[in-house]
Amino acid sequence: MTAVESRPAAESGSELGPRAGQWTRRDRVLAFVALTKPRIIELLLITTVPVMFLAEQGVPDLWLVLATCLGGYLSAGGANALNMYYDRDIDARMHRTSNRPLVTGVVRPGECLAFGLSLAVVSTLWFGLTVNWASAGLALGALLFYVVVYTMWLKRRTAQNIVWGGIAGCMPVLIGWSSVTGELSWAALVLFLVIFFWTPPHYWPLSMKVKDDYARVGVPMLPVVATNTVVARQVVLYSWVMVAVSLALWPLGYVGWFYPLVAGLAGAWWLREAHALLSRARAGLTGSKLKEMRLFHWSISYVSLVFLAVAIDPFLR
Structure with missing residues (x-):
């Protein structure tokens, strides 16, 4: 453990000052x-x-x-x-x-x-x-x-x-798209929108977990100013739009069969987790019983799988 990790939080607001020598290169x-x-x-x-x-x-x-x-x-x-x-x-x-x-x-x-x-x-x-x-x-x-x-x-x-x-x-x-082509395309816009609609339901579950931290410093993250049920409804709404947008690459002709298969299966699992979070919120569950971090962790797996399919699909067409 480094000095950065072990220093007590009580000293967290201090400047380097005369104690600067304690830090190694x-x-x-x-x-x-x-x-x-x-x-x-x-x-x-x-x-x-x-x-x-x-x-x-x-x-x-x-x-x-x-x-x-x-x-x-x-x-x-x-x-x-x-x-x-x-x-x-x-x-x-x-x-x-x-x-x-x-x-x-x-x-x-x-x-x-x-x-x-x-x-x-x-x-x-x-x-x-x-x-x-x-x-x-x-x-x-x-x-x-x-x-x-x-x-x-x-x-x-x-x-x-x-x-x-x-x-x-x-x-x-x-x-990434412009680095290869020097311009943009509908495919790039679709994938841009996938991440746009992915970000709120990815981050809001984490915000639910640490909302007391945000409330303490006056940052109005949605879970701070709204109930868990309201937040979970927003998560479900954004999740459905995200999955629908992710599948738009197929009819636009930019991908073959592999990408929509992976995106569809990963999206179905995401929606399952999002609706499960809403059900737990509606039941009034809080703390560890809310299990909001399940969706947060899955969201990272989801984006990894979907974009891995983006990379693999051109080789299977």
């Missing part, structure tokens, strides 16, 4: 990596690379894949670092974010701001010089949308924050 390196939120970026790359296979209708240039993934990591990492810089006040008061680098003091706010801005500039130039400028523009647009529109405007003002803020998380689909 390894602690510092790991902290700057943590600013990029690598686990979130994994999901973004899961949606980027398969779209490149679909756009190419086969195996895309491997250097292009590597360049796109690196650019995507740098851009999303910059956005996440800037998000942590802006949210450092509420992160210090939330249990689930109490070990973030700015809260523990291993990284100073000024360092985080400089790091995030540097990644934003470097990633944009990287995309433009090694991929294409269309992808560079999309990546920069996603970063600005996440930082300015979601983090600085929507997050603390409306219960629809994750709905519209989720647009930033949809952009890797467009970036």
